[in-house]
Amino acid sequence: MRLAKEVLQGNIKATARLIRDVEDELPSAIEELKALYPYTGRSYIIGITGSPGSGKSTLIDMLIDVFRKRGKTIGVIAIDPSSPFSGGAILGDRIRMQRHATDGGVFIRSLATRGWRGGLSRATANIINIMDAMGKDIILIETVGAGQAEVDIINFTHTTMVMLVPGMGDWVQTLKAGILEIADIFVINKADKKGADELKAELEAMLQMSAYSPQAWKPKIFLTEAVNNKGIDELVEGIYQHKEFLIATGGHDTHLKERARLELIEVLKSSLMDHVFQIVNKNNYLEKLIDDLVNKRTDPYSAASDIIKKLAQEGKL
Amino acid sequence: MRLAKEVLQGNIKATARLIRDVEDELPSAIEELKALYPYTGRSYIIGITGSPGSGKSTLIDMLIDVFRKRGKTIGVIAIDPSSPFSGGAILGDRIRMQRHATDGGVFIRSLATRGWRGGLSRATANIINIMDAMGKDIILIETVGAGQAEVDIINFTHTTMVMLVPGMGDWVQTLKAGILEIADIFVINKADKKGADELKAELEAMLQMSAYSPQAWKPKIFLTEAVNNKGIDELVEGIYQHKEFLIATGGHDTHLKERARLELIEVLKSSLMDHVFQIVNKNNYLEKLIDDLVNKRTDPYSAASDIIKKLAQEGKL
Numbered sequence: 001m002r003l004a005k006e007v008l009q010g011n012i013k014a015t016a017r018l019i020r021d022v023e024d025e026l027p028s029a030i031e032e033l034k035a036l037y038p039y040t041g042r043s044y045i046i047g048i049t050g051s052p053g054s055g056k057s058t059l060i061d062m063l064i065d066v067f068r069k070r071g072k073t074i075g076v077i078a079i080d081p082s083s084p085f086s087g088g089a090i091l092g093d094r095i096r097m098q099r100h101a102t103d104g105g106v107f108i109r110s111l112a113t114r115g116w117r118g119g120l121s122r123a124t125a126n127i128i129n130i131m132d133a134m135g136k137d138i139i140l141i142e143t144v145g146a147g148q149a150e151v152d153i154i155n156f157t158h159t160t161m162v163m164l165v166p167g168m169g170d171w172v173q174t175l176k177a178g179i180l181e182i183a184d185i186f187v188i189n190k191a192d193k194k195g196a197d198e199l200k201a202e203l204e205a206m207l208q209m210s211a212y213s214p215q216a217w218k219p220k221i222f223l224t225e226a227v228n229n230k231g232i233d234e235l236v237e238g239i240y241q242h243k244e245f246l247i248a249t250g251g252h253d254t255h256l257k258e259r260a261r262l263e264l265i266e267v268l269k270s271s272l273m274d275h276v277f278q279i280v281n282k283n284n285y286l287e288k289l290i291d292d293l294v295n296k297r298t299d300p301y302s303a304a305s306d307i308i309k310k311l312a313q314e315g316k317l
Numbered sequence: 318m319r320l321a322k323e324v325l326q327g328n329i330k331a332t333a334r335l336i337r338d339v340e341d342e343l344p345s346a347i348e349e350l351k352a353l354y355p356y357t358g359r360s361y362i363i364g365i366t367g368s369p370g371s372g373k374s375t376l377i378d379m380l381i382d383v384f385r386k387r388g389k390t391i392g393v394i395a396i397d398p399s400s401p402f403s404g405g406a407i408l409g410d411r412i413r414m415q416r417h418a419t420d421g422g423v424f425i426r427s428l429a430t431r432g433w434r435g436g437l438s439r440a441t442a443n444i445i446n447i448m449d450a451m452g453k454d455i456i457l458i459e460t461v462g463a464g465q466a467e468v469d470i471i472n473f474t475h476t477t478m479v480m481l482v483p484g485m486g487d488w489v490q491t492l493k494a495g496i497l498e499i500a501d502i503f504v505i506n507k508a509d510k511k512g513a514d515e516l517k518a519e520l521e522a523m524l525q526m527s528a529y530s531p532q533a534w535k536p537k538i539f540l541t542e543a544v545n546n547k548g549i550d551e552l553v554e555g556i557y558q559h560k561e562f563l564i565a566t567g568g569h570d571t572h573l574k575e576r577a578r579l580e581l582i583e584v585l586k587s588s589l590m591d592h593v594f595q596i597v598n599k600n601n602y603l604e605k606l607i608d609d610l611v612n613k614r615t616d617p618y619s620a621a622s623d624i625i626k627k628l629a630q631e632g633k634l
Contacts, residue, residue: 030618268624294573305588308585
């Protein structure tokens with residue numbers, strides 16, 4: 001619990017250390033996370049998602065400025081597709097944001113999307129909780145939103161912003177169902193580019209067509225030029241409006257509940273698998289089943305159901 | 318089992334229908350998959366991964382030509398990051414490949430990366446098995462390799478090709494560890510672009526530095542211009558060399574075993590969760606725990622361990 005105590009006092013070194021321990025999945029980190037849990041649920045969590053090149057990092061950089069001027073402390077979690085295929089841009093983006101690194105009120109961490117035995121969602125939940133317990137007022141989560149895991153992360157956010165740039169093709173038409181579900185706020189960045197107004201009109205038409213209940217939040221659209229620091233204040237106002245809406249309509253409590261549910265399910269999933277593996281790895285039971293699969297004496301569905309039946313019979317689960 | 322029987326006879330409509338049923342997670346689809354399982358394990362599975370714009374779809378298009386001329390039947394599974402953020406290129410790519418759609422020896426399916434309650438890996442494993450049982454000699458899996466799930470899929474392939482294009486920045490330097498793990502074959506596509514030879518030299522230096530055991534496969538590098546159909550025959554030779562290497566060194570059997578293991582684990586994971594949820598959803602037990610979490614009377618780790626203990630005590634798991 002040594003680290004947890006220091007995290008609660010806002011100690012940056014201890015926090016970085018605990019995040020590393022969580023990443024390395026040290027058992028001691030679980031104990032620290034347990035100790036921190038009572039102090040979570042206070043940060044306002046904002047998701048920023050969009051394709052590479054839409055300008056997420058630059059926008060976050062600008063948002064940090066505005067929030068800092070309002071006296072808010074900030075955590076940033078950049079979900080970084082550090083596969084061999086993500087290109088070199090990511091590193092440059094991180095470096096851009098690091099101009100805030102000397103500001104004690106800003107804490108930035110990249111989280112690789114690979115190698116999370118326990119799942120990216122659980123890893124992200126843990127880092128959110130650490131920054132939350134550390135006392136950050138606002139946590140910004142940046143994701144490229146390409147995979148299922150990244151989309152799951154949106155479930156942890158209070159406000160989700162989807163970033164678009166003009167000239168990205170007719171995907172608004174083809175994929176609109178997915179967008180409508182996710183976005184609380186649309187940010188059309190690089191709004192000086194040709195087609196920004198058309199994109200806005202398209203989005204507005206799309207939103208008009210969809211049947212929102214009178215009580216529901218209707219996604220707002222903001223035009224920004226992040227590199228020129230244009231439109232950022234208006235966007236921040238929009239975020240605060242959404243926050244007030246959530247508080248007024250009980251959405252804030254719903255969010256806390258959904259976040260707790262997700263965390264529980266993620267932890268339960270990996271705990272269960274750990275538990276089951278400890279048992280089935282004994283006596284080569286798993287290896288025997290795999291051998292049966294290779295030799296087509298069974299199939300994965302029957303084998304899985306055999307494992308569960310066997311464990312249930314033996315009262316071992 | 319009606320569909321399974323027709324899939325085994327190579328019926329395209331029945332196969333498409335079963336894949337849809339699998340996507341919709343119909344219980345009947347599980348029975349069909351069980352019936353097909355004995356007929357799996359015969360296809361040669363090739364993974365093709367690289368960033369958007371590296372030319373994967375065009376290369377696959379060309380590979381299909383070469384393999385068809387050699388009399389091979391082909392299945393293609395395009396893992397499609399159909400999030401709202403993937404841009405419009407994907408659809409165009411799919412259409413490009415569809416010139417083979419009238420060829421009965423080619424079966425192409427896109428698989429969205431979103432919305433897989435049971436996980437993308439399991440979904441992919443199922444589609445592979447269906448195409449495998451259908452009698453496809455070769456299955457090509459195209460992924461952008463951005464997320465954990467996409468990387469997991471590489472575990473299902475015999476030969477993994479990583480596509481690079483010149484001028485993508487210095488990521489070879491920064492991310493080389495990840496690449497070395499994954500690739501059996503490097504394809505430098507758009508080899509007419511400036512920097513192709515430098516990229517090849519960089520890769521070669523990288524491979525030289527890494528300590529391969531004398532028995533291990535050393536990744537090969539091929540230069541291609543997919544749009545001009547250049548270098549494809551040589552690449553296909555490289556794939557066959559890797560295949561022969563696998564067969565000669567027992568790697569083929571290891572692959573079948575690893576594939577079986579992964580399938581079992583994926584199915585076990587979702588079966589276990591289904592099983593546990595059925596139990597904890599009774600008597601509002603899960604809701605009570607979530608309420609405890611929100612009110613900080615417990616934490617996710619303690620709550621998950623409580624669930625497992627409770628189920629074990631009651632002999633219900």
